[in-house]
Amino acid sequence: MSRERLYLFDTTLRDGAQTNGVDFTLADKLAIARMLDELGIDYIEAGYPGANPIDTSFFAEKRPLQARVTAFGMTRRPGRSTSNDPGLAALLAAEADAICFVAKSWDYHVRVALETTNEENLASIRDSVRAAKAKGREVLLDCEHFFDGYKANPAYALACAKTAYDEGARWVVLCDTNGGTLPHEVEKIVGEVCKQIPGDHVGIHAHNDTEQAVANSFAAVRAGARQIQGTLNGLGERCGNANLVSIIPTLKLKADYAGKFDIGVSDEALGHLARVSHALDDILNRAADRHAPYVGESAFATKAGIHASAIMKEPKTYEHVAPEAVGNKRKLLVSDQSGRSNLLAELDRIGFSIDKDDVRLGRLLDEVKEREAVGYAYEAADASFELLARRLLGKVPHYFEVEKFDVNVEQRINAKGERVSVSQAVVKLKVGDEELISVAEGNGPVNALDLALRKDLGKYQSYITGLELTDYRVRILNAGTEAVTRVLIESADESGDHWTTVGVSSNIIDASFQALMDSIVYKLVKSGAPA
């Protein structure tokens, strides 16, 4: 059976960029666009030319991408001609393959927000589509508030969509702008629209205000729509947009969709999806959502011992898709509840084959349990677990030794009369026969310690240049009689790998030091640094 083409439209750089706290530079935008292009996205909506200098410069030149680079903007303003509207002029001048106009499709908004008549709004849609077509652009119309508008005045909402389609717009996109529409409503309304406009010209743009943006996108596809708009990791204002990182694997791996539709994302590109998702988090300087479907660290994690032994025999028993398909990996949690089978499976995954009756296995299990009892969390800290296992099995080289460190926090009045606090760390290291002393200042004591530790590792320095701290989490625990601090540090390197290490102590600096050391040693092991 021949499959139908379903198109993916990414608006991370436009709608996603409207998220609170998100500020893409031009370099960020170009990097994300390249990533989306490699993934196989059909349309990349890169911004709103004329609205800000970054978007204007993005569209100042032709970008060498396979995807259709799309510029976003408003239809001509009411009461003006297309030749006398600076906003529209900027949009038409943009170096873009496609133009996505946004227009009101709810009569209430036409009256209250636009302060014009229904007829003038239709004329504005018609004139704008015509002007963009005349410039040789592919045209899309985002029908803002379409579902709310349809519920209030179906004939008018449809007339807005139909006007654009009749004028030659390639796509009419139905937007759930306020994000409150439910899947059964989307399915019904899109079905009605598709009786007037062929479904292969209809798109869906869903927001996640009832946490159903992904479900709403699929509801629209079931009803006939053939373009899905969304963002990486569901980035977007309020509760976000439809998450393409969840939509893509569902389209590729679930038989109902995979058997019916082709998308631009290849199996190979799908295998890099987790990396793409994490790369966006890195650019945003955010910690990855470990519970994200398909790509989260916990998406294929199993805890209880009985499940783990079944998973080792037959992964399908507890997994809805193969983790490798989306670039993720199976994870068997090593925790105080874990049995030997969890431990064996985890050791196997990190490349140790050890007999299930080996005495060292029992020793490792006891060690994990003892350490977890005082606050270590190995199921969150995969890299610290791996080092613990490697150490017990005698496979971690002795790279270097920290002979002593000293961290100093000073609060003083600076030359401007302001109260400032300055942290400084001094670390004395021994690498082979070489003695090294590093001093660094940081914005806090842990930052200073981290900088000093990584400043000069002598002959190992070249192995850790790509090492970067991406997240730092502190928790106070009540273990036994005294409160202790647990520090989890997430690190990444130039290859895009992420790992987490843990430290526990009654002293936060000491706990941080342990986690930092584990991260550095893990990186050296991972990079194959010689002893």
Ligand SMILES: [Zn+2]
């Ligand atoms: Zn939106």
